[in-house]
Amino acid sequence: MFAEVFDQTFLKKFAIKPCLQKFLIKLFLKKFAIKPCLQKFSKKAFYIPYVNIVPMRDIVIIGHKAKTDGSFSLNDLPGSAGRMDILCRCVSSALFLSFGMRRDVNVHLLLLGEPDPGKIIRFEGLHLRYLNPDERSSGSLIQKALQKDATEQDIRSTPGVWIRRGDLGFLLSKFEGRTLLYLREDGEDFRAIASEIRDPVFILGDHTGVTEEEEAQLLKAGAKVISVGPISLHSNHCITLVHNELDRVEAERGELPGEADRRNED
Numbered sequence: 001m002f003a004e005v006f007d008q009t010f011l012k013k014f015a016i017k018p019c020l021q022k023f024l025i026k027l028f029l030k031k032f033a034i035k036p037c038l039q040k041f042s043k044k045a046f047y048i049p050y051v052n053i054v055p056m057r058d059i060v061i062i063g064h065k066a067k068t069d070g071s072f073s074l075n076d077l078p079g080s081a082g083r084m085d086i087l088c089r090c091v092s093s094a095l096f097l098s099f100g101m102r103r104d105v106n107v108h109l110l111l112l113g114e115p116d117p118g119k120i121i122r123f124e125g126l127h128l129r130y131l132n133p134d135e136r137s138s139g140s141l142i143q144k145a146l147q148k149d150a151t152e153q154d155i156r157s158t159p160g161v162w163i164r165r166g167d168l169g170f171l172l173s174k175f176e177g178r179t180l181l182y183l184r185e186d187g188e189d190f191r192a193i194a195s196e197i198r199d200p201v202f203i204l205g206d207h208t209g210v211t212e213e214e215e216a217q218l219l220k221a222g223a224k225v226i227s228v229g230p231i232s233l234h235s236n237h238c239i240t241l242v243h244n245e246l247d248r249v250e251a252e253r254g255e256l257p258g259e260a261d262r263r264n265e266d
């Protein structure tokens with residue numbers, strides 16, 4: 001209710017410009033939403049208005065070999081954890097700014113390796129805590145999440161990290177109405193269309209790419225195939241590039257992403 005008052009009465013009544021609205025809400029959330037005592041309250045009161053007002057960027061990475069239990073060693077993320085290092089770098093590239101975090105980003109790791117394929121770990125930028133930019137840090141939060149008994153319902157592992165059972169079909173159904181963008185080397189140049197993109201969901205493969213079956217599912221769901229350049233890059237580098245294109249567009253519109261975070265943490 002408080003958020004409603006903040007949103008409807010304060011921001012709209014006083015005709016605050018949309019770009020300033022975003023800034024104020026981010027500043028407000030950053031200040032209050034992440035305090036543990038307010039988290040339960042903030043989830044209900046602020047999250048829904050926040051996601052309705054601030055366009056989100058969602059990023060899905062498919063880990064075909066990524067382990068689906070917590071029995072791997074953080075010292076061996078590329079080996080026994082099934083190339084979990086790739087997913088960890090993606091988490092970091094998707095969420096971290098130089099000083100601060102992209103609160104308008106969610107990362108969804110689709111884990112399809114042994115022993116229990118079909119788990120989804122979600123990192124919510126808005127509520128995330130205890131994450132550092134190194135691979136070991138995201139690896140450790142992934143491992144903690146995998147130690148939970150995953151079900152068909154979201155289970156919170158640590159603040160901003162959730163786990164559930166699910167597959168690509170489930171994720172795509174959840175994103176109905178959003179702009180699905182499937183990254184593939186020979187797709188349409190993202191730079192040429194970035195300014196038209198609203199509420200994007202990016203989907204990327206791991207070191208093995210995306211299977212034919214997954215690709216068919218993505219195309220059936222209406223995903224646009226986009227490229228970030230003519231050379232095959234690492235998945236996390238692609239994430240940096242799509243962020244950069246959208247950041248430039250938003251900067252031109254006077255809507256610098258993460259600006260509130262940067263000002264707070266500088």
Ligand SMILES: C[S@@+](CC[C@H](N)C(=O)[O-])C[C@H]1O[C@@H](n2cnc3c(N)ncnc32)[C@H](O)[C@@H]1O
Pocket residue numbers: 182183184185186187203204205206207208209210226227228229230231232233234235238
């Ligand atoms: C290391 S690449 C996969 C390479 C894999 N050998 C293949 O043939 O698909 C990992 C993922 O990054 C994305 N990717 C890599 N380079 C890209 C580019 N230039 N444009 C768009 N997406 C790219 C794709 O989603 C790809 O599945």
